[in-house]
Structures are given as C-alpha cells and as structure tokens.
Amino acid sequence: MSVITCLAWVKRGYPKQTPTQQHVDLQALQDSQQLPESDDEDAVPVFAGVEYDPELEGMEDEDKEDMQIESEDTLLVAGVQNGDMSELHIYVYVESTGALYVHHDVIVGAFPISLQWLPYNPTAAATSGNCVAVGSFNPGIEIWDLDVVDAVEPVSTLGGYKDPSTHFSRKKKKAAKLRKGSHQEAVLSVKLHPLHP
Amino acid sequence: MKIWDVVEGTHKLTHLHHTDKVQCVDWNPAEEKFLATGGFDKSVFVLSADNSGDKLSWQTTSEIESLHWNAANPMTLSVTTESGLLALLDARRFTEPIALIQAHPSQCVARFSPRIPGLLATASNDKTVKLWSVRGEPREIVQKTMNVGELFSCEFCEDLPYTLACGGTEGQVAIWDVEENEAVVAAFAAS
Numbered sequence: 001m002s003v004i005t006c007l008a009w010v011k012r013g014y015p016k017q018t019p020t021q022q023h024v025d026l027q028a029l030q031d032s033q034q035l036p037e038s039d040d041e042d043a044v045p046v047f048a049g050v051e052y053d054p055e056l057e058g059m060e061d062e063d064k065e066d067m068q069i070e071s072e073d074t075l076l077v078a079g080v081q082n083g084d085m086s087e088l089h090i091y092v093y094v095e096s097t098g099a100l101y102v103h104h105d106v107i108v109g110a111f112p113i114s115l116q117w118l119p120y121n122p123t124a125a126a127t128s129g130n131c132v133a134v135g136s137f138n139p140g141i142e143i144w145d146l147d148v149v150d151a152v153e154p155v156s157t158l159g160g161y162k163d164p165s166t167h168f169s170r171k172k173k174k175a176a177k178l179r180k181g182s183h184q185e186a187v188l189s190v191k192l193h194p195l196h197p
Numbered sequence: 198m199k200i201w202d203v204v205e206g207t208h209k210l211t212h213l214h215h216t217d218k219v220q221c222v223d224w225n226p227a228e229e230k231f232l233a234t235g236g237f238d239k240s241v242f243v244l245s246a247d248n249s250g251d252k253l254s255w256q257t258t259s260e261i262e263s264l265h266w267n268a269a270n271p272m273t274l275s276v277t278t279e280s281g282l283l284a285l286l287d288a289r290r291f292t293e294p295i296a297l298i299q300a301h302p303s304q305c306v307a308r309f310s311p312r313i314p315g316l317l318a319t320a321s322n323d324k325t326v327k328l329w330s331v332r333g334e335p336r337e338i339v340q341k342t343m344n345v346g347e348l349f350s351c352e353f354c355e356d357l358p359y360t361l362a363c364g365g366t367e368g369q370v371a372i373w374d375v376e377e378n379e380a381v382v383a384a385f386a387a388s
Binding site for chain 2: 001002003004005006007008009011012074076078080082089091093095098100118120122125133141143156157158159180181182183185188189190191192193194195196
C-alpha cells in the first residue's frame with residue numbers, strides 16, 4: 001500500500017542531462033568500519049565516503065541512454081510512503097506525449113510530508129544544482145541531490161539528530177539527542193524564500 | 198516555525214506565535230520579509246520574518262490545511278481547512294475575507310498557478326480537483342475526479358502553466374493538462 005504525500009516540480013534547465021551514479025563498495029565500507037552494527041531491523045546503514053562516478057562510467061550504453069534527461073523532459077518529485085518504506089520517486093513527464101515514468105527513487109529517513117525543490121546544492125551553492133528539501137516525521141530537514149541516482153545519504157540536514165544514523169533507526173529515536181536549533185518533532189512544511197533562495 | 202540558512206545549514210530564528218502545531222508556511226512573493234503560517238490552532242498569521250511589527254491574524258473553526266500567496270495579486274492568499282473550507286484573505290483587510298467557500302465536503306489543499314493569473318486549484322480527500330477563477334468574484338470552473346484516491350497534494354508546474362500534478366492514497370501521480378477543458382480555456386484564454 002503506497003501513498004503519495006507531497007509533490008514538487010523541478011524547474012527546467014537545472015537537472016544534469018546525465019545524472020551521476022554512485023558506486024557503493026560494500027567491502028571497502030565494511031573494512032573501513034563505516035557500516036553501523038545492525039541492531040535493528042529498521043536500520044539502514046548510513047554511508048560515508050561514497051565514491052561518485054561522473055558521467056555514469058560504469059553503466060552500459062543502453063542503460064546510460066535510459067537515464068538521460070532530455071530537453072523536453074520535466075521532472076516531478078513525489079514523496080511516497082510505501083508500507084514501512086519512505087521514498088522519493090523522481091518522475092519524468094514528457095508533455096508532448098503525456099508519458100510519465102519513474103526515473104529513479106531515493107530512500108529517505110522518515111515519512112515525507114513536505115517537499116521544497118532547491119535550484120542549488122547547499123554544499124556547492126556557487127553553481128546551480130538540483131536538490132530537494134524534505135520535511136518528514138523526522139525533526140531534521142534532509143536535503144537530497146536529485147542529480148545523483150542511488151544516493152544513500154542526504155547532502156545536508158537542517159537540524160535533526162546529532163548521530164545521523166538515528167534518522168533511519170526507530171529504536172534509537174526515542175533517546176536520541178537533537179542538534180542545536182533543530183525542530184523537536186515532525187516538519188510539516190518547508191518553503192524556500194522566493195526572492196533570496 | 199523556524200528560519201534556516203540553507204547554504205550554511207544553520208538555524209537563524211524561531212517563531213512561537215502558534216499555540217499548536219504549525220501545518221503550513223509560505224513566503225510572500227513580493228514583500229521579502231513577510232510570510233504566512235497556518236496551524237492546528239485554527240489560526241492564520243501574517244508576520245515579519247525578523248519578528249518586527251505587528252502580526253495579522255485570522256481565526257476559523259477548523260485546522261488549517263494549506264495556504265498559498267497569490268503571486269498575481271501578492272497581498273492576497275488562499276487558505277484551506279480540514280473541513281473543506283476555502284478562504285481568500287487580503288493582508289490589507291485581514292479579518293474580512295474576500296471569500297469563504299465550502300469548496301469540498303472535507304479537507305482540501307489549494308494552489309495558485311504560478312503563471313496564469315487567477316487560476317486556483319483545490320485537491321481534496323473527496324478524490325476530486327476543482328479549478329477556480331479568482332479574478333473578480335471567485336467562482337468554480339470545473340470539478341474532476343482524478344482516479345488516484347483521496348488527494349493530499351496538487352502542484353502546478355512553473356514551466357507548463359496549465360499542467361497540474363496531484364497524488365494521494367493510491368500511490369499514483371495523476372497529471373492533468375487543464376487546458377483540455379473548454380471552460381478553463383474560456384475563463385483564462387485572454388491571459
């Protein structure tokens with residue numbers, strides 16, 4: 001049973017034509033002890049030091065073509081709660097044909113409630129980018145890079161838990177400490193300043 | 198309600214003017230310091246982000262579900278409630294709504310088209326979208342069942358101004374090119 005809880009259109013001209021693919025080397029991560037011990041069925045590992053593959057080098061040409069964003073494509077982000085899974089589905093909409101399909105999806109920390117598209121990546125704000133801020137049942141506002149296929153962690157979080165792995169673990173949330181200035185509970189609405197984004 | 202610096206990743210200011218959960222927030226599209234908030238306390242406020250000056254407030258009888266400033270007429274905003282009420286408010290006469298309409302039998306959200314002045318959509322858990330013209334006296338133009346369950350969200354596309362996306366309990370996105378409807382064309386063709 002899946003529910004669409006919130007939507008946000010992506011402005012044309014901002015998405016990368018060729019999205020970035022992440023390589024996650026599980027063995028290397030385990031060796032570097034980045035994987036938290038799984039003490040909880042809900043726990044999803046929080047990855048750090050993930051290598052990025054610019055231009056989808058590792059993919060077959062056909063797959064690469066499928067992932068291309070064409071100039072007439074418009075992207076739409078949907079917040080989706082699918083059973084216990086909290087996700088963003090990044091759709092491509094082609095106005096001329098009416099085609100609508102999921103380009104890729106992202107697993108987020110908690111039930112999404114509100115989306116705000118951002119025309120930049122806050123960690124590289126000097127240039128344009130393609131991110132979305134997610135208000136959810138978590139007190140932290142996660143910012144995800146929509147140009148990264150298979151992203152496993154947000155590029156930044158406004159407020160939220162001091163220990164970022166808490167975001168994905170229900171058990172830990174009960175006793176978790178929040179960062180200074182954080183919301184204490186769910187974030188129901190997120191809006192970017194229209195004049196000073 | 199909190200104000201953040203997204204690039205720095207830092208919290209700047211907290212406003213504590215609501216007595217219950219804050220459901221929705223929207224920056225005014227023209228006045229850089231102004232924003233509106235609505236909450237479970239059945240109140241809508243217009244306030245200055247830096248906490249200067251007086252707050253405007255409006256009370257209703259049901260929890261606030263959504264609010265959206267009208268970019269084409271930036272002193273006015275739409276407010277919807279859990280009971281399906283649509284209110285159009287004017288910041289210059291905040292306690293006297295321009296219109297109070299029972300838009301749907303139960304909770305709904307409202308969004309203005311960013312590019313078609315006066316075009317407003319409401320989406321409801323009655324599974325339908327209604328389009329309204331708020332040029333002059335607000336009036337309903339058309340109602341459509343979207344066939345994706347009870348609706349929680351609808352958004353007009355800035356690049357495709359007649360294109361509305363909505364989604365809800367059936368987990369599917371429905372896209373409606375509202376220009377296919379003759380009544381919509383008749384109401385907004387002149388823009």
